[in-house]
Amino acid sequence: MNEKLPSIDAGKLPSYAFGPRGILWWGTLWMMAIEGTVFALAIGSYFYLYVHAPRWPLNAPPPDLLWGTLNTVVLLASLWPNRWLQKAATAQDLPGVRRSMVVLFVFTAAFLVLRAFEFAHLNVRWDLDAYGSVVWLLLGLHTTHLVTEAYDTWVVGALAYTGPFEGRRFVDAAEDADYWYFVVLTWLPIYGVIYWAPRGGG
Amino acid sequence: MKKLALALAVALVLALAACEREKRDFEPPQGNATAPTQRNSTIQPGQAIGAAPPSAPAMPTTAYTVENNAFALSQGKRLYRWYNCAACHAPGGGGDWGPPLSDATWIYGAEPQNIFLSIAQGRPNGMPSFGSHIPEDQIWQLVAYVRSLSGQVRADAAPSRADAISANKPENRREKETPVIRLPNDGAHNK
Amino acid sequence: MSNGPEQLQPPAPPRPPGNSVPATANESAALERTWRDPPGLYGFFAAINHKTISKRFMLATFGFFLAGGLIALLMRLQLARPLNGMVGPDLYNQLFSMHGTTMMFLFAVPVMQAVAVYLVPLMVGAKTVAFPRMNAYAYWVFLFGGLMLYGAFLLNIGPDAGWFSYPPLAGPEYGPGKRVDFWAQMITFTELSALLEAIVIITTVFKMRAPGMTLNRIPLFVWALLVTQFMVLFAMPAVMLGSTGLIMDRLIGTHFYNPAQNGDVLLWQHLFWFFGHPEVYLIFVPGLGFLSAIIPTFARRPMFGYTAMVLALISTGFLSFGLWVHHMFATNLPELGKSFFTAVSMLIAIPSAVQIFCWLATLGTGRLNFRTPLLFVLAFFFILVLGGLTGLMLASVPLDLQVHDTYFVVAHLHYVLIGGAVFPLVGAVYYWYPKFTGRMMDERLGRWQFWLFFIGFNVTFFPMHLLGMWGMPRRIYTYTQEMGWTSLNLLATVGAAVIGASVLLFIVNLWRSRTHGAPAPADPWGGGTLEWAIASPPPAGNFDAIPVVYGRDPVWEAHERDRSAPAGVSGLAVDAREQLITTVLDARPDHRYVFPEPSIWPFLAAVATTVLFIASIFTPWAVVWGAVPVATAVTIWFWPRRGETARHLSLEQSP
């Protein structure tokens, strides 16, 4: 009954792909769209309260610049090993991926510790006033992303060492690197808002 | 099977706790005593009633405590503000003219009945007697709130922050103080 | 370029032959075994087949719909007579809050996603959805969120500040207890589920379409669902942020909505309605998708103005984000700003008008087949158009100031939501029930149900327009005789009973047809889209050979296709869950990807997430210690198994 019909032979096609060719890239993109919207709305709420407030910051001094700026430098610096991870992953060079993961692991530890110091030097409690609340919300939101990014890196890094490893795991490493870019780049506007908006002639 | 029974028991306890916390009962308890037969303080809000005070049954012996009910606690917080208790005890119960209510030391006892009598009959050194001025169910709500000021009440039922300028912690985030009875060294509180 | 590290795994065995076009009998049997859910209790919790998850999702949302409907009947009984003592103010406030919350968050949005998760892969020619395990996780999170809310409701902790819970009434001072906390946490559950479903559906449509299905050959139903999911992506974050702020205000004393500490109660309204209005379009746009799927089949011709319809859907999606302030006309916002929102609120009627006229043109040039699905779709034209027109009246500031927050608005929202979404949804159930179950639903019962629903609906909700004009505000638990609202309220209650009867008939029809319904062929209605090309109910892997598409209605154009062009895709493994991944614009085959196998960890991760969410209502520290089980479950979910990796290696081909 079923004489062979002409068909497209998918057998010879690759079994995984990097970047927008693969579905994981798109999944990460929509995650970034969601979290980007959350950040944008949180910054929007910050300026909504800023505009409605008689003075800004309300009843507290602006956050100390030291730890925030230091963390920004560390995060920007982390782009270099991240770039290295992405290149190694897309080149499917496992030793390269492993080495870059070690460096990234150090960076994750660094920026988490620095973030703890940032929280300690915000100079305001979350329950003091609307300013304190929205600053803690903004920093807290980004911190959840730092924690998830760090954890994602630890897990994919551990997998690179222990296996079971296969070609497509390189795609996971590459997506982890993409997400790292997102977490660092979204920090820049948030850093500007938390640390400089209260100082900008408010 | 035993595990299931255990899980059910835990669920039941949680359910009961939740039910009690969320009840909104508007009808006051029977025997709403409005005037104490005895007053410990000469001053009282408004005017003293000339003729015999309206007949009132004796003070309730059992503690009709409502301190596990979130609605009663929030009503107590409102009454604390409405009846201007903050004038002497400060908004968060920190104490001013009147003794602090949010610390561990109590002069006349920390149990609900003790606080009830403090409010209803008044106390020497300036605590007016509210007995005929505040109905009994409202006094019990005030008692519950006063106990929440020092963290004696379950955190999930205690009121949260008020829509007001408030320098001190909301009641649901206060550590539970262990009450200590300490007699006043002749009015040291009022200095 | 090394072909993957050698020292970590065994040498790859030669690749087994893939499927042929058309698939042989034992290839089909092998594919069925590969894509099927594992049996038994473990299989129940580990199932990730998109059709299994979708059926459970539809069942859960339908269950919540019935619960919401029963609550509505209780409300109508209370309002049937003046000063009716059946329900006190406290319980009534919980009833109307639960009715609104259930219908908006637990029924309307998720049911559209549930139907999409079933039909989108079939209509785009895919064997599965993208990220099937995340799809299962999203379903479980949704189910636990709904059960949590109803558990709270039964324990007298149901929300009592309405489905949009304005602070300060929903704030820490005037909303004692944990009622609003459970409501706000329910938002976190349902929005997380909706966002993940949106990612699943969008990625499926973008990357897993059958070869040849270019952008202008995607079925209109899939376009509608695609636009809806994009709206989900950008709308839900607003309410998650708002409800997080509300829970923080209530639990740890932040001051987002505390005017005394420079917070602002209108910040909640802005954040909520920035989500709120796209939310109601999230419910309405899939309704448009149902119409665009059903009308061509029963007019026996392709849809008129395909491009206009797609552009109309996309512009509806964009415009819906620009008009949220029409919910806040009565506040003291500047008048000029309100006029802008009046204009945008009116202009969004244009894309809907375009679609209505295109449907009318399709019906007007087709040959009509009056079956039950078409009946429900025709009711859309009566009810939705009327609701849309009252919507225009509400868009105008002066008129809105008279009828805002009255029963006029209650009438409007029911006309657009029930007319715009529920009627098309019931029509869609009649239309696709044969595909879901392999059985036809009963036509006679269907017609009875339709007329009962149509008449009951109008008898219930049309009088509410008048009640609103006579001053009856929303959400009142009772009223006095002198108000003059008694007779119309009684009429509305009678109408509600008639709606209840029609829903009962619907349940009977659904239940009986499972066993007594006439067996359904692959294409009972003569539809044109891909889902009618496979058996009813479809095999576990949908398509034994993924088809190649040459037009908008592949099944209708099947006989026209020239024999030399490729009919399908061969070479995909039959013993592994392999699915073709195609490019976004022209759907050209790009690579084949082995999809994850059933796993119980999405379910366990959902349980851990539930524990975290519920515990964080009682103590903020739950977010910290609660994250440990969630992280563990998600890690084990992700961690590749040795066996799975070995099978992948046998099929591995580096890009």
Next chain:
Amino acid sequence: MMDILSPAGPQAAHIRELWHVTVLLCTLVFAGVLSVLAYVLWKRPRAGEADTPDLAARGAPEAGPRRRVSAAVAASVLGLLFLIVASVVTDRALAHLSLKDALHVEVTANQWWWEARYDDPQASRVFTTANELHIPVGRPVIFTLRSNDVIHSLWVPQLAGKKDLIPGRTATLHVRADQAGSYRGQCAEFCGFQHAFMAFTVVAKPPAEYEAWAEHQRQPAAESGDARAVRGRELFLGTSCVMCHAVQGTSASARRGPDLTHLASRETLAAGTLPNKPDALKQWIRNPQQFKPGVNMPATNLPDSDLDALVAWLGSLQ
């Protein structure tokens, strides 16, 4: 009878005009769409699911339907632009109503009653009343709206559109009654247990009558001297009433509950819930929860004789 289509002031009148215009246009559009649908359903030939779909439509430009659809869309756009313009014009008309020598009244909403403070440049002429807003006919009134607790919404359908009273914000509502009469208003934003019974009455009177009423309101309570009333006064000041209510001319000056100085001159009790009659007042004081469950006023268990004395005294507060 609250009906937005029987206005007693210019604001509601303007809105009614716009209402009629919009309803007319919408009805035409609705009738148009339905008649087209009816015509199509009646005229078009029938077909079964087995009939082959006519795919010819796929290629053909279908000039006829395309023209008709474009015309219909164009008509819709025109109709919508018309509605937008009509709405904005009405808005401007409302904004331009003159506010010359307007009466200023500050309305503060509380959980489940309304406080009204009549402002006056001369501080001594300022007075406060509750739940009943008397205004002079023909003279504009500017309500300044605030809230002490949650969001409420002040709405008198026959006079003007509603406006929210939002804690932390101040709103204004302009109203003018052109005919004398008593117009019921109520809260239109869900505000808790007794949202259903948070009503008030706007009584429009000729200016002379209004001035007399206002002058009367400025006086302290005119109390009667008979023994029972005196006992009632004693009870009012000696039990829980004094904790929340104010009566000018006595030592009671708390603002937590409505001002009762001229309670007897009002038409209703408890924010429009009960008629102002002695037995209703007595039942209300004995246990307010039976009429408004959840209201913040506590029950009292004064004996019957005391209750009658209290009601007698309150009845004398004309």
